[in-house]
Amino acid sequence: MRKDIYEKMQILANSAKYDVSCSSSGSENNHKTGELGATHNSSICHTFTADGRCVSLLKVLLTNFCIYDCAYCINRKSNDIKRAAFSPRELADITINFYKRNYIEGLFLSSGIIDNEDHTMVLILRTLKILRYEYHFNGYIHVKLIPGTDDRLIDEVVALANRVSSNIELPSDKSLKLLAPNKTKEKILQPLKHARDKSLENDTKPIGMSTQLIIGATPENDKDILKLSSVLYDKALLKRVYYSAYIPVNDDRNLPAIVNKPPLLREHRLYQADWLLRFYDFSYDEIVSEEFPNLDEELDPKTSWALHNLSYFPMEINKVSKDELLRIPGIGVRGVFKILKARKFKSLDFEDLKKLKISIKRAQYFITCKGKYCAKVSFCSDTIKQAIIEPPKKRVIQPSLFDIDYSAITGEL
Amino acid sequence: MILIYDKTFEGFLTLVYDVYYEKLKPNSIFKQKPNKLILEEIKQIQTNEIKATKVLEAIKNKFSKKAFQTILNIFMCDNDDFEVDLLNFIIIGFKDKNELFNINNSSIFYIQNLEKQLFRANHKMSGFLRFEELEDNTLYAKLESRFNLCYFLGKHFYKRLNNQNYIIHDINRKLAFIKDGTSIKVENIASFEEPNLSEDEEKFKRLWNSFFEAVSIESRKNEKLQRDLVPLLYRTYMTEFEN
Ligand code: SF4
Numbered sequence: 001m002r003k004d005i006y007e008k009m010q011i012l013a014n015s016a017k018y019d020v021s022c023s024s025s026g027s028e029n030n031h032k033t034g035e036l037g038a039t040h041n042s043s044i045c046h047t048f049t050a051d052g053r054c055v056s057l058l059k060v061l062l063t064n065f066c067i068y069d070c071a072y073c074i075n076r077k078s079n080d081i082k083r084a085a086f087s088p089r090e091l092a093d094i095t096i097n098f099y100k101r102n103y104i105e106g107l108f109l110s111s112g113i114i115d116n117e118d119h120t121m122v123l124i125l126r127t128l129k130i131l132r133y134e135y136h137f138n139g140y141i142h143v144k145l146i147p148g149t150d151d152r153l154i155d156e157v158v159a160l161a162n163r164v165s166s167n168i169e170l171p172s173d174k175s176l177k178l179l180a181p182n183k184t185k186e187k188i189l190q191p192l193k194h195a196r197d198k199s200l201e202n203d204t205k206p207i208g209m210s211t212q213l214i215i216g217a218t219p220e221n222d223k224d225i226l227k228l229s230s231v232l233y234d235k236a237l238l239k240r241v242y243y244s245a246y247i248p249v250n251d252d253r254n255l256p257a258i259v260n261k262p263p264l265l266r267e268h269r270l271y272q273a274d275w276l277l278r279f280y281d282f283s284y285d286e287i288v289s290e291e292f293p294n295l296d297e298e299l300d301p302k303t304s305w306a307l308h309n310l311s312y313f314p315m316e317i318n319k320v321s322k323d324e325l326l327r328i329p330g331i332g333v334r335g336v337f338k339i340l341k342a343r344k345f346k347s348l349d350f351e352d353l354k355k356l357k358i359s360i361k362r363a364q365y366f367i368t369c370k371g372k373y374c375a376k377v378s379f380c381s382d383t384i385k386q387a388i389i390e391p392p393k394k395r396v397i398q399p400s401l402f403d404i405d406y407s408a409i410t411g412e413l
Numbered sequence: 414m415i416l417i418y419d420k421t422f423e424g425f426l427t428l429v430y431d432v433y434y435e436k437l438k439p440n441s442i443f444k445q446k447p448n449k450l451i452l453e454e455i456k457q458i459q460t461n462e463i464k465a466t467k468v469l470e471a472i473k474n475k476f477s478k479k480a481f482q483t484i485l486n487i488f489m490c491d492n493d494d495f496e497v498d499l500l501n502f503i504i505i506g507f508k509d510k511n512e513l514f515n516i517n518n519s520s521i522f523y524i525q526n527l528e529k530q531l532f533r534a535n536h537k538m539s540g541f542l543r544f545e546e547l548e549d550n551t552l553y554a555k556l557e558s559r560f561n562l563c564y565f566l567g568k569h570f571y572k573r574l575n576n577q578n579y580i581i582h583d584i585n586r587k588l589a590f591i592k593d594g595t596s597i598k599v600e601n602i603a604s605f606e607e608p609n610l611s612e613d614e615e616k617f618k619r620l621w622n623s624f625f626e627a628v629s630i631e632s633r634k635n636e637k638l639q640r641d642l643v644p645l646l647y648r649t650y651m652t653e654f655e656n
Contacts, residue, residue: 005616005620006619006620006623009620009623009624009627010623010626010627011627013623013624013627013628014627014628016628017627017628017629017630018630032575033575034575034576035575035576036573036574036575036576036577037573038572038573038575044536044539044540045540045642046540046541047540047541047625047643047651047653048638048639048642048643049625049628049629049630049639050629050634050635050636050639051629051630051631051633051634051635051638051639052633052635052638052639052642053628053630054642055625055628056540058624059628060624094617094620097546097613097617098617098620098621099573100544100546100552100574100577101543101544101545101546101552101617101621101652102540102542102543102544102554102570103543103621103652136576139573247630262633264633338516341514341516342516342517344514345515345517346517352517355516355517355522356516
């Protein structure tokens with residue numbers, strides 16, 4: 001039976017929702033007179049879902065038909081689920097109409113593999129061409145590259161998209177072999193490498209790329225994961241790594257059997273650690289080590305680092321350098337800038353920090369202002385930890401994110 | 414002393430002029446005569462174009478582009494009580510423009526904060542505003558906000574909807590940003606009738622709602638968080654939160 005368009009939307013949005021990359025930030029502004037759409041440098045959230053995620057893109061699959069059978073994936077061939085496919089024309093029309101109504105910033109297009117890799121990529125490409133050439137749409141488009149596609153098709157997609165990605169999904173080859181037997185890390189990274197090189201031919205900046213890792217479906221520890229991310233950042237291959245707490249959607253003997261709740265806290269800690277890699281100049285082995293390969297669940301990684309390195313503290317707010325300020329738990333990038341600016345005019349005390357709207361709830365244990373230390377516990381790592389973890393009422397951390405870009409707030413440590 | 418001006422930008426610039434040359438020391442600045450009896454001296458500012466132009470030129474010359482923009486932004490955002498602080502801001506800037514970064518001064522701190530709040534509200538609204546397509550394909554959005562965002566949003570969408578006609582209607586202030594062909598203007602809207610929607614409008618609303626429901630992950634549901642992120646006051650015109 002033919003499905004109506006509403007049902008298709010239901011199916012294909014539902015199938016795409018486990019992909020967490022979402023933000024459209026960081027792309028150049030490129031509007032043109034007489035055309036439709038522009039990208040915006042900081043990402044704009046158009047709404048938030050009932051689970052608190054920012055919606056900024058129309059994130060759908062072109063189709064959820066798939067010839068493969070990856071164990072963690074809801075769209076795997078062996079699953080008995082409703083299937084549907086958009087035509088390129090349908091999808092382009094919906095995108096344009098959503099954009100005009102200001103529902104979205106653009107399109108995030110991914111797909112199951114229908115028939116074969118190249119055929120699927122061609123359908124995606126056709127959608128892009130209608131949007132760019134026919135509707136003169138300059139808004140944001142993110143395309144999930146399909147590993148194993150012909151390089152020439154990748155070239156065409158790279159020329160039309162603002163960002164591309166290819167999900168690594170699992171942090172090691174061994175796990176991939178187990179859960180996604182037709183994939184290897186090599187094969188997954190191939191389109192990304194090709195896209196980087198291709199986009200560098202025409203431009204000094206490579207096209208923005210990202211990937212996603214599933215957390216908790218396989219036995220890798222946080223050190224394995226952060227090491228992988230940090231290598232990918234260093235090679236300038238990727239702009240973002242997204243972490244997605246494993247949500248069981250299938251029964252498979254190779255998957256962890258009973259997971260009551262997705263490991264959200266672990267996901268949250270990984271995002272915090274990732275943030276330290278990208279914006280605070282931490283290296284991964286400062287955050288995790290042979291001895292402690294996993295992030296502390298009780299403390300954010302910056303606080304945890306500080307408690308292991310108490311000799312750098314307490315820092316005098318009025319004296320230490322910018323780099324040092326950045327390492328103070330509880331003081332984020334913006335806080336550091338505020339302090340640096342205000343310091344030029346006077347030497348700051350705790351009252352001044354309050355006025356600058358810098359919360360010292362956490363920082364108080366690690367700083368002095370004009371030589372004064374104001375925390376009411378003795379300066380040693382056990383007591384500080386105690387004081388941070390156990391303020392009278394027990395706090396449950398509510399990880400609010402998949403998308404940290406939106407919230408400079410949640411990400412800052 | 415209390416100063417009263419006529420709410421216009423010219424009026425405010427005139428006020429700056431008079432404060433300067435008549436060495437006035439206002440404690441408060443009102444947009445109209447207060448009703449209750451006040452013992453303080455009250456002075457009504459007579460808006461004067463020549464004085465206003467002089468001050469405007471002086472500000473343009475003396476202030477950085479960014480600080481000038483701040484002054485305009487604060488004025489346009491239409492908050493209740495910005496006048497005394499904006500006046501101080503301008504006076505400080507004339508004395509020493511480096512001081513404009515000294516957030517230890519309460520007026521400067523206030524102005525900077527207000528501008529930030531304005532930007533934040535504007536940023537949120539630029540995502541949460543919803544257009545509906547009218548019969549003649551014009552896109553029409555209703556707006557309610559603490560700040561006067563009409564102009565800021567109008568500008569934002571000028572880039573995005575460059576080949577479209579659109580209207581952003583501030584319901585409470587009875588203002589609208591109107592883009593029609595190549596012309597753009599902000600106009601007073603005294604009265605208006607609910608316009609007719611295009612044939613497709615229902616379809617895309619339904620598709621959007623269908624999408625919105627489908628992307629939420631049941632096992633991560635957290636409505637309190639959702640309420641923090643999209644406060645109820647923003648939801649009035651958001652399709653996906655209707656009913
Ligand atoms: S190839 Fe992609 S869509 Fe198909 S089963 Fe594997 S992960 Fe799912």
